[in-house]
Amino acid sequence: MAHDERRLEVLRAIVQDYVSTNDPVGSKALAERHDLGVSPATIRNDMAVLEEQGYITQPHTSAGRVPTDKGYRLFVDRLSAVKPLSVAERRAIERFLDGAVDLHDVLGRTVRLLAQLTRQVAVVQYPTLSRSAVRHLEVVQVAAGRLLLVLITDTGRVEQRVVDSPVDIDPEAVPELRTLLNSAFGGVKLVDAGDKVPGLLETAPPHLYGLVATVSSTLLETLVEPSEDRLVIGGTANLARGSALDFPGSVRPLLEALEEQVVVLRLMGEVDPTTVLVRIGEENAHEALTSASFVSVGYGSSERALGGLGIVGPTRMDYPGNMAAVRAVARYVGQLLAES
Numbered sequence: 488m489a490h491d492e493r494r495l496e497v498l499r500a501i502v503q504d505y506v507s508t509n510d511p512v513g514s515k516a517l518a519e520r521h522d523l524g525v526s527p528a529t530i531r532n533d534m535a536v537l538e539e540q541g542y543i544t545q546p547h548t549s550a551g552r553v554p555t556d557k558g559y560r561l562f563v564d565r566l567s568a569v570k571p572l573s574v575a576e577r578r579a580i581e582r583f584l585d586g587a588v589d590l591h592d593v594l595g596r597t598v599r600l601l602a603q604l605t606r607q608v609a610v611v612q613y614p615t616l617s618r619s620a621v622r623h624l625e626v627v628q629v630a631a632g633r634l635l636l637v638l639i640t641d642t643g644r645v646e647q648r649v650v651d652s653p654v655d656i657d658p659e660a661v662p663e664l665r666t667l668l669n670s671a672f673g674g675v676k677l678v679d680a681g682d683k684v685p686g687l688l689e690t691a692p693p694h695l696y697g698l699v700a701t702v703s704s705t706l707l708e709t710l711v712e713p714s715e716d717r718l719v720i721g722g723t724a725n726l727a728r729g730s731a732l733d734f735p736g737s738v739r740p741l742l743e744a745l746e747e748q749v750v751v752l753r754l755m756g757e758v759d760p761t762t763v764l765v766r767i768g769e770e771n772a773h774e775a776l777t778s779a780s781f782v783s784v785g786y787g788s789s790e791r792a793l794g795g796l797g798i799v800g801p802t803r804m805d806y807p808g809n810m811a812a813v814r815a816v817a818r819y820v821g822q823l824l825a826e827s
Contacts, residue, residue: 490533495565496523497533498542502554502562506805509730511551546732553732556768559780559802563765569810576604576812580819587823590614590643594719597796597820602722604812607800608745610783612755613717614642614793614824620676621710624668626702631655636702638709640677642793643824650705656698664698667691668706681711718748718755725800733801734778744775745799751781758795760785760821763810768802778802782809786817788825796820 500521504512514534518527525533534552537543542558545551554562572580583600587593594611601609619640627635632655638646671687672680684707691699723745726738734741744750750773758764766781776799783797796817798809 493523493525494533494537495561497530498537498554498558498562501534501537501543501552502559502806505553506803509732509803511546511549511553513551516551553803556770556802559767559806560770563767563806563810566807566810569763569814570807572811572815577815580604580816584816584819584823590645590824593643593820593823595721597816598719598721601796601798601812601816602725604816605798605800605805605809606722606725606728607798607804607809608723608725609721609796609798610745610751610755611719611796611820612752612794613719614640614644614787616640616644616677618642618787618791618793619644620674621672621680622674624665624672624706626661626665626668628656628658628661634661634702636705636709641674646709648705648709650702652698652701654697660695660698663692663695664702667695667699668702672710677710681707684710718751720745720748729801729803733803736778740775741779741799744773750776751799754781755783755795755797758783758785758792758797760787760789760792760817763814764797765806765810780804780806782806782813784813784817786821786824788821793821793824 497517500517500523501512504516504520514527514531517523517530523530534543538552541555542561543552544555546553580600584593584596587596594613597611598609619642621638622641623639625637625639629635632652634650634656636648636650671683675683684703687699687703688696723742726741763782763784768780769777771777771779771781778801779799780802781797781799783795785792785795787793797813
């Protein structure tokens with residue numbers, strides 16, 4: 488085995504031991520716990536080289552070594568394969584998610600499941616509206632001069648707005664309005680839908696002019712500025728379970744960054760349904776995340792990510808296990824939403 492390969496084995500062993508024991512790792516422990524096929528002196532030598540190259544470092548209070556961000560990065564990049572989840576784990580995912588009644592429930596269950604599987608903080612992004620299309624527009628008369636306008640997207644999001652009319656609305660005009668709106672907007676991408684609102688008045692029959700004019704500004708608001716892309720977060724208590732070495736300063740900035748959501752949504756902007764992305768420590772642009780790792784993937788179909796999901800935790804985490812869990816859950820959520 489070439490020196491580089493052997494050193495990679497030593498690094499792998501250090502990462503595995505540190506993740507599982509939470510204690511800095513010494514050469515003696517490595518020699519005892521792993522069959523590396525070389526003498527403790529050679530292991531010490533390899534550790535010295537790994538330290539010199541910046542893959543491991545020595546915390547002040549200990550004789551052992553811990554991986555650096557660069558060390559974790561090499562470990563993740565050189566994973567031979569992300570181990571698949573066991574049949575039992577996959578069944579548990581199916582059982583847990585299958586009972587969901589709607590999109591909110593699917594995503595709420597997803598964060599709870601991911602937080603349980605990985606014992607990290609789980610984050611799931613609602614399907615982004617920029618990637619959604621109009622499935623249906625429902626119009627319901629709730630009072631003589633008031634309508635409820637409901638937008639349902641093909642990704643399962645629901646947006647509601649109340650429209651007040653200056654005059655009483657003829658109940659018979661409501662189904663006509665519904666038909667008109669759905670023929671104009673059904674299947675249209677939200678990014679294109681706003682442009683079609685002005686043309687509605689031209690195509691509307693004269694007796695519906697007043698009603699179309701009344702709903703058009705609300706319609707524009709619903710289609711063009713639907714509520715913010717949102718995140719569901721679960722398992723923040725898991726952050727408190729680690730050791731003082733995990734977040735040397737305090738875990739608070741990380742919690743505040745998660746609360747802000749914008750930070751995580753920005754990171755989610757780059758998700759892809761075919762690749763699990765791992766950002767380690769300093770690779771996360773936001774300073775609150777520089778002592779954390781973020782493992783994410785897109786969910787949806789292989790052609791189209793609807794949104795992203797992932798986990799945030801200390802850099803000392805079980806990368807192969809967490810990557811497998813994130814990938815498996817994303818696949819299942821994608822299938823569920825495709826069927827709905």
